[in-house]
Amino acid sequence: MDISTFLAAHQLPDSYRDIALKWFTPLADEIFAHQESAKKPVFIGVNGCQGSGKSTLCDFLVYYLSQHKKLNIVSLSLDDFYLDKSSRNALAVKVHPLLATRGVPGTHDVELAQQTFDRLRGYGTVSIPRFNKAIDDPYPVVDWPVIHSPPDVVLVEGWCWGVSSQSKSQLLEPVNILERDEDPLGIWRSYVNKQLGESYQALFDQMSFWIMLKAPSFAQVYNWRKEQEHKLAAKVGASKPHTGIMTDLEIERFIQHYQRLTEHSLETLPARCNYVFHLDETRQITKVDKAV
Template structure:
């Protein structure tokens, strides 16, 4: 199968052909098979910590399923449903200052996510939300891409997508300096946990299949997230106001640590596909539900 155009468009090395052939085409074929006969869009949840390769995987699945299976596929990201700065600043005043920073549950527009899901199953068109990280605000609605609906498959990816709320007892002990010094009373992390339970778990129920790109540990997140930021800086300019320094990233990722580690420990058990990554983001093996491990 020739995926040269995909490699060129995404500036990927030739070696990605072997990765796709071994790991991702079998996944795409499986999703296509499950979609057959569906009367509504087939929803696929994809989890992976920051920098794990979720976006590239989704892009490949869209490419393969549309070009080789003639399916209409839409890829969504939790990141594109972030609340704007004004709304997050309001939460920071009303609930806790840490909510000014995008990322954790409670900083997404879950009502918009649900509305988007519903529109993707109706006849007509649907606007796909897009968030501009460089300015930390959504793109204007007039710039959102529009797709014809209904679609066949919806991919939904996110760093904590699928992660369930923690038990109350787990919230009492801080997991890092940020929680210890800036959330000493646990108000922020308990708010985040309630948001998961009340507004995210109902969205998870829409997913019919789950995929995970599993990092070896949270320790890799800083390296991977820094690489992401450097690429963004190269694209928009290092002096852009939305670009973070390495020191800022080190603090930023502490917002994600609790749920990332919780997800690494608990999420594999509910996933249909778990791709185990090494420190260089290379897949070492895949676990499939009810099937043998492939290495």
């Protein structure tokens, strides 16, 4: 199968061809078979920590299923449902200052996500939300892409997508300096955990198939997140003012917001997934576990 157009469009090395053909084409074929026997649209959940490659995986699945299986497929990212800065600043005042930073459960527009899911199940046109990370605010609604609904398959990817909430006892001890110094009473992590256990689970329950790109550990996330930020800087131009590009030190602090739930997901989520791709430090897949 020739995927040269995909590689060129996404500026991927030729080595990705072997990865896609060995690991992701069989996955896509199974999604296709799953879709044929189910009511459409089929919702597929994709979990992976920051920089794990989940966006590229979803891009490949869109390409393969649309070009080679003739399916109508749409890809959503949890990141595109972030609340705007003013809403997060309001949460920072009302609940805890750390909620001004996008990322954790409680900083997304869950209602908009559910509305989007509902519209994708109906007939007509649907605007797909898009968030501009460079300015830390959503794109204007008029700039959101519009698709014809219902699609055959809906991919939904996110760093905490599918993760369960923790017990109260698990929240007691801080997992890093950020939690120790900036959330000593546990107010922030308790709020995040409550949101995750309530409104987010209702979204997760709508997925009928789960995929995970499993990092070797959270320690690798810093390096992968730096790579993402450097690519974003090259794309938008880091020398321009107000781009929101983070320095490496800012990234080191930023990812601490994600540590608790990323580590929790690495321990608990694989048991829920249909496919778990195990990654090494260079993001190469070492093996895949499939649900029986």
